[in-house]
Amino acid sequence: MSPTIKDVARKAGVAQSTVSLVINEGKHISQATRQKVLKAIRELNYHPRRSARVLATRKTGNIGFILADKYFYQAEPFYTRIFLGTEFEARKHNYYVLLTTVHEEFNPKKSIPRYLMEKNVDGVILTGKVSDALILYIKNSGIPVVLIDYFPKEGKFPSVLIDNLQGAYEAVVHLIRLGHRRIGFIGGTIDHPSISDRFKGYGQALEEFGLPKNSSLVAKDLPDSSAEDGYRAARKLLKLSTPPTALFATNDSMAMGSIRAAREAQLKVPDDLAVVGFDDIEVATHTHPPLTTMRVPKEEMGTLAVRKIVELIDSGDKFNEKTLIATELIVRGSCGATKV
Amino acid sequence: MSPTIKDVARKAGVAQSTVSLVINEGKHISQATRQKVLKAIRELNYHPRRSARVLATRKTGNIGFILADKYFYQAEPFYTRIFLGTEFEARKHNYYVLLTTVHEEFNPKKSIPRYLMEKNVDGVILTGKVSDALILYIKNSGIPVVLIDYFPKEGKFPSVLIDNLQGAYEAVVHLIRLGHRRIGFIGGTIDHPSISDRFKGYGQALEEFGLPKNSSLVAKDLPDSSAEDGYRAARKLLKLSTPPTALFATNDSMAMGSIRAAREAQLKVPDDLAVVGFDDIEVATHTHPPLTTMRVPKEEMGTLAVRKIVELIDSGDKFNEKTLIATELIVRGSCGATKV
DNA sequence: GAAAAATATCGAACCGCTTCGAATAATTAA
DNA sequence: TTAATTATTCGAAGCGGTTCGATATTTTTC
Numbered sequence: 001m002s003p004t005i006k007d008v009a010r011k012a013g014v015a016q017s018t019v020s021l022v023i024n025e026g027k028h029i030s031q032a033t034r035q036k037v038l039k040a041i042r043e044l045n046y047h048p049r050r051s052a053r054v055l056a057t058r059k060t061g062n063i064g065f066i067l068a069d070k071y072f073y074q075a076e077p078f079y080t081r082i083f084l085g086t087e088f089e090a091r092k093h094n095y096y097v098l099l100t101t102v103h104e105e106f107n108p109k110k111s112i113p114r115y116l117m118e119k120n121v122d123g124v125i126l127t128g129k130v131s132d133a134l135i136l137y138i139k140n141s142g143i144p145v146v147l148i149d150y151f152p153k154e155g156k157f158p159s160v161l162i163d164n165l166q167g168a169y170e171a172v173v174h175l176i177r178l179g180h181r182r183i184g185f186i187g188g189t190i191d192h193p194s195i196s197d198r199f200k201g202y203g204q205a206l207e208e209f210g211l212p213k214n215s216s217l218v219a220k221d222l223p224d225s226s227a228e229d230g231y232r233a234a235r236k237l238l239k240l241s242t243p244p245t246a247l248f249a250t251n252d253s254m255a256m257g258s259i260r261a262a263r264e265a266q267l268k269v270p271d272d273l274a275v276v277g278f279d280d281i282e283v284a285t286h287t288h289p290p291l292t293t294m295r296v297p298k299e300e301m302g303t304l305a306v307r308k309i310v311e312l313i314d315s316g317d318k319f320n321e322k323t324l325i326a327t328e329l330i331v332r333g334s335c336g337a338t339k340v
Numbered sequence: 341m342s343p344t345i346k347d348v349a350r351k352a353g354v355a356q357s358t359v360s361l362v363i364n365e366g367k368h369i370s371q372a373t374r375q376k377v378l379k380a381i382r383e384l385n386y387h388p389r390r391s392a393r394v395l396a397t398r399k400t401g402n403i404g405f406i407l408a409d410k411y412f413y414q415a416e417p418f419y420t421r422i423f424l425g426t427e428f429e430a431r432k433h434n435y436y437v438l439l440t441t442v443h444e445e446f447n448p449k450k451s452i453p454r455y456l457m458e459k460n461v462d463g464v465i466l467t468g469k470v471s472d473a474l475i476l477y478i479k480n481s482g483i484p485v486v487l488i489d490y491f492p493k494e495g496k497f498p499s500v501l502i503d504n505l506q507g508a509y510e511a512v513v514h515l516i517r518l519g520h521r522r523i524g525f526i527g528g529t530i531d532h533p534s535i536s537d538r539f540k541g542y543g544q545a546l547e548e549f550g551l552p553k554n555s556s557l558v559a560k561d562l563p564d565s566s567a568e569d570g571y572r573a574a575r576k577l578l579k580l581s582t583p584p585t586a587l588f589a590t591n592d593s594m595a596m597g598s599i600r601a602a603r604e605a606q607l608k609v610p611d612d613l614a615v616v617g618f619d620d621i622e623v624a625t626h627t628h629p630p631l632t633t634m635r636v637p638k639e640e641m642g643t644l645a646v647r648k649i650v651e652l653i654d655s656g657d658k659f660n661e662k663t664l665i666a667t668e669l670i671v672r673g674s675c676g677a678t679k680v
Numbered sequence: 681g682a683a684a685a686a687t688a689t690c691g692a693a694c695c696g697c698t699t700c701g702a703a704t705a706a707t708t709a710a
Numbered sequence: 711t712t713a714a715t716t717a718t719t720c721g722a723a724g725c726g727g728t729t730c731g732a733t734a735t736t737t738t739t740c
Contacts, residue, residue: 048726049725091440288603346697355720361699366699392698690731696725707715709715
């Protein structure tokens with residue numbers, strides 16, 4: 001058996017509670033006893049047991065991380081990166097992160113992570129589009145919540161979001177500046193706030209530069225936002241009598257699918273068709289040509305979410321600020337801005 | 341405050357310990373009281389608190405999942421998939437999975453996950469090549485360990501491994517059967533047992549079919565096993581006076597890099613150069629042509645590892661079996677077996 | 681120099697559950 | 711019918727920490 005606080009107390013010749021005070025940096029401990037205790041701790045290689053602490057303090061030191069499973073199964077390690085960011089930051093604050101995936105539809109029996117039932121987390125980070133019902137359930141259970149990359153139509157929540165509107169706007173402006181006048185939009189389900197914002201950004205850019213909004217150039221509500229979806233959508237757009245000369249896709253997968261469609265249509269990217277994606281996933285570097293895209297700082301989102309939730313946990317506050325994270329245009333080959 | 345076992349006991353009019361017996365399906369409980377208690381539990385919506393249980397039983401219900409961080413940062417969600425497999429299976433056994441990443445070099449101060457110090461896991465799954473020192477440290481701490489996809493040169497450990505030798509053998513035989521005689525090998529650091537086994541499998545296939553082993557066709561010890569590594573290695577091989585007509589890469593990233601090299605050398609894949617990879621990562625579907633590869637069942641590895649560790653935890657046994665997982669050849673466009 | 685205030689340490693209660701021996705009730709064996 | 715089993719329930723003692731009120735010791739204040 002590994003040593004307990006009692007062993008330390010005995011060895012140091014002090015009371016158990018004194019040891020506890022030393023460990024927790026309580027006030028009113030003399031240097032002398034502090035040293036004695038620390039020495040005993042060192043010699044015994046003592047580490048307080050988390051479980052005992054949890055019971056006594058009623059703080060678990062755990063943060064739940066909930067992710068809609070469909071995101072985790074997709075190829076891009078987008079959310080994995082976010083998770084990694086949380087894990088890293090959580091470690092600094094001495095928290096563990098418990099990851100669970102849930103199905104998108106809410107099911108009171110299955111959707112509620114065990115750790116909520118078992119009172120085993122101090123706060124929960126919800127990532128991507130999970131069901132609003134689940135979000136509400138957790139919020140109502142009184143436990144702090146932070147949302148990442150999703151925001152329900154109703155309600156107020158602390159959240160870390162991508163500045164989607166601005167990002168999309170910049171991406172499209174970039175294309176416009178390169179001389180494009182017919183810019184297609186390829187996007188996922190528009191009822192996802194992120195996508196809808198990106199669509200707005202697209203529209204805003206067109207407007208601002210006095211370009212017509214042509215609905216035939218818009219392929220939205222693609223169900224999976226997958227490469228396949230992008231491929232099919234792009235193929236359709238490219239068959240128009242006057243096809244677009246540039247495409248803005250709301251994620252890199254679809255952008256990659258578009259590139260494939262262009263190649264099959266014997267079009268050269270970027271000369272015949274410029275393509276800009278969104279997310280900056282790793283693979284986007286490996287396409288031919290490499291993809292120009294809006295980078296989303298994934299780890300950073302995780303980091304900020306953890307800071308936010310730790311703050312909420314510690315302070316007991318109920319603030320609901322949104323944090324908007326700026327994206328960054330990464331210019332590679334697919335938009336034609338860099339002449340090779 | 342949510343209800344505790346006391347509340348249930350009071351409501352049901354029984355002793356606390358009786359409630360506990362009902363919950364834990366102890367023997368010697370009459371139907372009548374069982375029903376009474378269950379009713380009270382239902383009405384109060386009672387859930388035992390994990391932390392209290394942990395303290396009382398000295399079982400945490402947690403499994404540690406340790407991963408060398410460099411793996412997690414790479415694009416392919418290979419280990420993510422494995423992790424997902426563990427999380428899924430762990431849930432079934434009512435365990436949580438705590439993920440930590442560690443640096444590859446062992447550092448007694450930083451490498452040892454907190455949950456080990458804090459006695460907060462019942463067992464640990466180590467994935468990929470982490471330092472042997474860490475593995476030993478954990479093993480010696482007396483806590484059950486299961487390794488996934490790595491096995492140190494010395495020592496005995498329960499493990500879940502890919503049948504790398506057989507897999508590589510089959511991949512190369514596939515190329516031989518397609519008529520190739522000059523087959524290149526592109527591989528990562530050979531001191532990784534998986535890679536070394538794949539190299540052996542490669543050699544074995546050549547031998548068996550009476551093909552010469554030509555060291556100029558072998559590019560091994562590529563440091564990162566990245567697409568870039570594969571690209572550079574392939575470029576070199578393709579510049580030989582008599583270049584290979586086929587390449588076997590020890591992972592898909594390198595295979596993808598090889599395809600890029602071929603394209604740049606104006607070689608058509610698979611006609612001028614056949615390529616077979618290993619792993620079957622998602623992106624491999626999206627290359628042009630799609631990659632033929634050996635599929636590694638990632639989720640399955642995670643599942644098996646969890647089953648194994650739960651067994652070790654429950655039984656207290658110290659078995660050290662290796663479990664070899666078979667790979668499966670996925671024939672797509674890059675090997676030339678399917679005529680398009 | 682005595683009262684008041686601040687500092688240092690201790691003991692005991694408590695967090696919410698499990699578990700084990702004791703107590704009681706119901707059955708069975710003799 | 712009584713002793714011996716067996717089934718059922720209970721009470722109390724942990725598990726390993728934290729925390730708060732009490733006590734003892736110093737230091738400050740006037």
